[in-house]
Amino acid sequence: MTPDHAPARRTVAKGALAGAAALLLGAAPAPAASASAPAVPSGARSLRLPAPTGPYAVGATVRHLVDSSRNDPWEPAIGVRELMVTVLRPTAAGRGFPRMPQLTPGAAEAFTVLAPLVRPRLPAAGVDWAATLTHARTGAPPLPGRRPVLLHSPGGGDSRAMGSSLAIDLASHGWTVVTVDHPGDASEVEFPDGRPGRERVRTTVLRPDLDAGTFRTMIDTRVADLRFVLDALRLDRVGLYGHSAGGTAVAQALHEDPRVAAAVNLEGYLDRMDGALLPVAREGTDRPLLLAGTDGFRDDRLDRSWSALLAHGGPVARRELADSDHWVFTDYAALVPQLQAAGLTTAAGRAEMVGTVDPRVSVPAVRKLVRSFFARHLPVPR
Structure with a gap:
């Protein structure tokens, strides 16, 4: 699928971080990102992700996929998607293999x-984002x-890293899970190397004043991305x-x-x-689809x-999940309460992102909701 709208604003490949920061909220430019470990102030807090609940340890492999049949809709100078x-x-x-970090060094920077x-x-400071480890072993x-x-x-403006906890939990129960980044709208994506048209770490082009054309491009591109992953990995009935x-x-x-047998929409319009x-x-669908939302994000458009x-x-x-808000379906469900406990975000900030629900309730609830759906429609052989 070729998007029928190209956004008017794009970041430039050189100085990607500076460009993204300048575009987002009119912020002051930041230094360009590199693949080296970021400088973290002394005393910055490390955050923890909840452990998976399944009987299996989980292994992780990172893949770089190139679709030469499409150009990138956000940065046409790249020449491919x-x-x-x-x-x-x-x-x-499990043991003996290193735990995969949630964010790569360049992505964390x-x-x-x-x-x-x-x-x-x-928070703008006080967190060592490079220190969070997942429970998958590279x-x-x-x-x-x-x-x-x-x-x-993942959600618009989020990278695949912010869905690590749920994905790893599903894998611990026997599924193979592929988390997909959508470069250009993801907050940041680190590639194995640079190439003409982009730097090694590519940052988002999205702005808070998202318009209808940009939204259309984002969704059309994501659908094409998912279908390409099915092609590239030779997948069927997923x-x-x-x-x-x-x-x-x-x-x-x-x-x-x-090729898609069933799907779960976690609060997407x-x-x-x-x-x-x-x-x-x-037009409707004849294949299973779960619509899962929160009481904090529900609005007329979604309904x-x-x-x-x-x-x-x-x-x-x-x-619908009670006492919850939009990002309860992501790793923020576990991370934001830790930020509040450390005084790095407010109770209002927590409620706005994930609701007031305790993560000891919300994290298992989301995991069970998604896992039970796929256990019915794409069960793991026993």
């Missing part, structure tokens, strides 16, 4: 600057045999799940691609910003677009 993905698989060998710009309730060999595959698409813009994209990809319904909402799909009947269900 590039993606970074992480493949998470059950493994019998960029996120240290961008965090309060892309998510204004996050280099650990996967268990033999074929397993059902799930693809994850599940998709995504948050926010990622939820929008996976619902539409379910509609467009018969099913229309364009101009009010036009997406085809999946306009209208979700109700349009539900009116068609079929295997579509809606669920």
Whole structure:
């Protein structure tokens, strides 16, 4: 699919961090990111992600995929569309292999600057974003045999790293999970190296005043990205799940691609910003789709677009989490309460991002919601 709108504003490849910071909220320019470890002030807090609950250890492999049939819609000078993905698989060998960091060194350096710009309730200082470790092990060999595959698409302005906890938990229960970055709208993506048209660390082009054309480009590009990953990894009969813009994209990809057997939309709209319904909402679906939301984010636009799909009947269900808000479906569910406890965000800031719910309640609830859906529709062989 080729997007029919190119955004008017783009960051430039050189000085990517400075460009992104200047675009976001009119902030002062920041130094350009590098692949070296970021300088972290003494006393900066390290954050922790919750451990997975399944019977398997999880191994992680990072892949760089290049789609030479498409150009990049945000940076046409690149000449191709590039993606970074992480493949998470059950493994019998856990100890002895290093734990994968949530953010690579270059990505952490960029996120240290961008965090309060892309998510204004996050602190501008006081966090060592490079220190957070996931519970996946790099280099650990996967268990033999074929397993059902799930693809994850993060929210607009988020990188795949912010969905690590849920993805690793699903892999610990036996699925192969592929988390997908969407460069250009992701907050930051670190590639193995630089290339003409971009630096090694690529930052977001999104602005708070998102317009309908940019939203359309983002969703169309994400759908094409997900379908390309299916091609590149030679996948069939997969599940998709995504948050926010990622939820929008996976619902539409379910509609467009018969290789998608089931999908979970974690609080993504099913229309364009101009009010036009997406085809999946306009025409319905004959494959399982879960619409999961929160009581804190619910609005007329979400209700209208979700109700349009539900009116068609079929295997579509809606669920809602109480005392929660939009980013409860991400790693922020566990991280933001730690920031509040450290005095790095306020109670209001926490409530605005993830709600007032305790992470000991919200994290298991989200995991169980997604896991039980895929256990019904793409079960792991026993």
